[in-house]
Amino acid sequence: MTSDPDGPRTHLSGDGGSVATTEPTSSSDAARVSPVDVFFKNLTRTAGLGLLALIAAIAVFLVVKATSALNANTGHFLTTTEWFPNASPPFFGVAALLFGTLLTAVIAMVIAVPVAVGIALFITVYAPRRLAMPLAFIVDLLAAVPSVIFGLWGLLVLVPRMDGLQMWLTDYFGWIPLFATDNGAVGRSIFVASVVLAIMILPIVAALSREVFLQVPIAHKEAALALGATRWEMIRAAVLPYGKPGVISASMLGLGRAMGETIAVALVLPASFGISWKILAPAGNTIAANVANGFAEANNTGRGALIASGLVLFIVTMIVNMAARAVIARRREFSGAAS
């Protein structure tokens, strides 16, 4: 199996330009390096450094604009579950928001990853060769749907459709704390939001996993089949072990994406505050959704508070993304098989 050069490009690589360009060595007369050449090289390097400056600026300005609001805060920013930054004195904290962010993202990942791995296996191993790329394209189309449309669809179509399933879950599995509800009330819940998020991260995780599965050496797969393995045994012995770091990395990138998703969650969740494990109850909020919901009525301190919560989101997604890159980078070092 060869990697299709036209497939949607996904990037797990941590290292950039590793193409070995031979320098146009002009050792005989160094004067032939023209000033324009030097200028052009410096221009591109300035752009590169500008990118680093951009990231630094994002961090700096978020911190600067968050501090005055944080100083005015009468609650503890990390442990308070309420959000009244517009009141005087302002009283707010990200605890409930961060909890909701992590909970929705983790549930979304739990739903999406097995399905995404299934899709990746389907496209790389099971689907007829001719159909593989068109089918991959169909899954990629899912990634092209704007998040606001998922939100619209989630709110107006999926929420009513999920009522049956949610009521069934709470009726029969309500004894599990996660599926408990207050008097059987279900609706715009964490669970539905997670399903929407799962649909949104599905194509990302599937595409990255597919890339890794395509890199599995054919010799490994053929060796397994030659020993009499069935297709599933071949997958277990050759494809999954090789692809594991890639799948883990892809899942974490999906997790990061799910945590940062704003509008779809803002439309689906009712934006309530408080920490509750009842994922079927109509409640919940996330950092990103709270920014979208709370921005319109935010005063100066309110905006600062939203920026402060955004800073928390920035840090958390940054950690998740870096960890994801680290996992795949380590694989690259050890196996030496990736091109």
Added chain:
Amino acid sequence: MSTTTVSSTTGTGGGLALRGQKLPNAAFPVIAVGAVVLTVLLYLVTSIDSTIQFVLISGVLYLIGQTVASVLVEGSRRAADRFVTTLVYLAFLLAVIPLVAVLANVIAKGVGRLDVGFLSHSMRGIGARDAGGGIYHALIGTLEQIALASLFAVPFSLLVAIYLVEYGRGRISRTISFFVDVLTGLPSVIAGLFILAFYILALGQKPSGFAGSLALTILMIPIVVRAAEEMLKLVPHELREASYALGVPRWRTILKVVLPTALPGIVTGVMLAVARVAGETAPLLLTIFGTDSINFNPFSGPQSALPLYIYSQAGQPQQTAVDRAWAAALTLIALVMLLNVVARLIARMARVR
């Protein structure tokens, strides 16, 4: 998942036969029909009435039936194989269901309201309850904002990609490449918050289409850098060497040989990036504020945008507003899909040559 042992169990069939017993081909349709019938019975007994759940429940029942039959006849190894095969097909089906459902719903609910009047009128003076109104102002906003964002992001991203591929060695280059990846994972709302903190709060500017396009620029940069980088790496090295051999300086080689060769791929990448940011709502919410009136000038006064329009209309309880949201969603999805398909066509045509 399954708890089958794979290690050393041989087929339970005849000891001398090279291949164990196999389920007849006719068995599978029979199991499928059985699963569907069972689901119908389940629907009659309980109070479930969802078509999607019908498909899923019958799929699970089929999976169970097939696995049991296979374990009994073919042994556990082959049963495990069949089990996973069906599971993988179901996974793919599970991904196609939401895509079809979203597209079908958007088309079905949006097409009734979508007409020339809808595309050519703004929302000025239209209340949520009123039947009229349209997306003209939002369409103008979106087009201007993504045009400005591309204008800022593409040259900058190309320079970064050229640096990474043609010049970059060592620590700086690796750091830049790493932070391109970090930027890829940046939540779009953070880009909006940054422009809010930097441009609107720190610099004291008013919200405008320009502020929105700055936020979109940040989101476009990593996508375009990665796409351009991939394409520049694909340019055969012989082309560069041939150019150097003719005495062409390096910068001219890059601009006249390397870039034109990689151009179709870069165009594809740019279009995919545009499609991606055209649907972004969160950063615009914080930077352009939205308006009901037509504003052609992205540099002064609040503007609207298609995704923002959908968001504000979807939040209204009135059916007339919701209808407008669906029609606008159909317009947006058509725009984004068009960009996607054209981008991939360009990539395909370039590959043939």
